[in-house]
Amino acid sequence: MILTDTHTHLYSEEFADDRNEMILRAIDQSVKRFFIPAIDSGYTDAMYDLEKQFPENIFLMMGLHPTYVKPDTFEAELRHVETELAKRKFYAVGEIGIDLYWDKTTLDIQKIAFKRQIQLAKKYQLPINIHCRDAFDEIFEVLETERSPELFGIFHCFTGTHEQALQAISLGMKLGIGGVVTFKNGKIDQFLHQIDLKHLVLETDAPYLAPVPFRGKRNESGYVVNVAQKLSEIYQLPVTEIARLTTENSKQVFGI
Template structure:
């Protein structure tokens, strides 16, 4: 069984004491493909070090996270993304998007950063990995503006409703499903069975959003298995089939 974690922050400080062991634990549990999103330039070297340590398992994205779009550093950070994308191969541009939970004042900058990075993804024929928090309308507005045959990717940590799910799929996105699907108040488990499994990929967003029974604790990539088990219940399929289909979906997006 090969499981794919399409979104995991393996470089996080929360793993500093047991990072290699945590990654090996995931591999031992069948999670052998890890896609690592970028946050800002301060994490780039840590991402490269991880890739060097686990070259058969780790794949990198490059992008500026919307929470790190700040007036004083914004242009330098976008320039860093441009430089990195021009210098080597990445699997996606991400994570990018709009977050209005923490700071609404930077919305115009976040919108601009989102658009510019989507355009970079199109230029390099790469997927995008979308972060959206309290900003579905704003994210969809940008996606509609940029809609084209070469716009595709993953709506990371999807927590919307059925209509929003179908709209995201219509815009070329797979739905990144993680620990929230196991929450009693997560709601997405109530309609996921109406979404064809070909539109779904698995993720953890570790170290955040750990699934039941670890909710509130540190998340890790080995818990991708728990997400897959929940989807096996929802779709009434063997977990091996969930793993096979969702990994295939991830390969369609990332090209690897």
């Protein structure tokens, strides 16, 4: 069995004391593939170091996270993204998107950064990895302007409605399913059975959003097993089949 964590911040300071042990624990639990989203230029070197340590398991994205889109730095950060994409192989442009939970005043430049990075993904024929918080309407507004066969990727940490799930899928997105599916108030578990498994991938968003029974604690990539177990219940399929199908879906997106 091979499980794929399509979204994990393994470079996070939360793992400073036991990063290697945590990764090895996950590998021991059949999580063999880790896709690492970028945040901003401050984490680039740490991402490269991780890749050197685990070249068979770690696959990098490049992008500017929406909460790091600031008026005085976002142009320089976008230049960094473009420079890195031109230099070497990445597996997605991400995580990118719009976040109106922390700061609504930057909406206009968040939209600009999101759109420009979608266009970079198209230029390099890469998927995008979308971050959306309190911003479904705004995300879909930008995506609709970029709708094309070249637009594809993952709607990371999907927490929307059934209708929003269908809209995301129509725009070429897989749904990233993580710990929220195990929450009593997570809601997505109520309609996921209506979504074909071919549209889903697994993720943790470690160190955030740990699944039950670890909710409220530090999340780890190994806990993607708990997400797979929940999907096993929802779809009435063995965990091994959930692992196989969602890993195949991740290969369709990332090309590896």
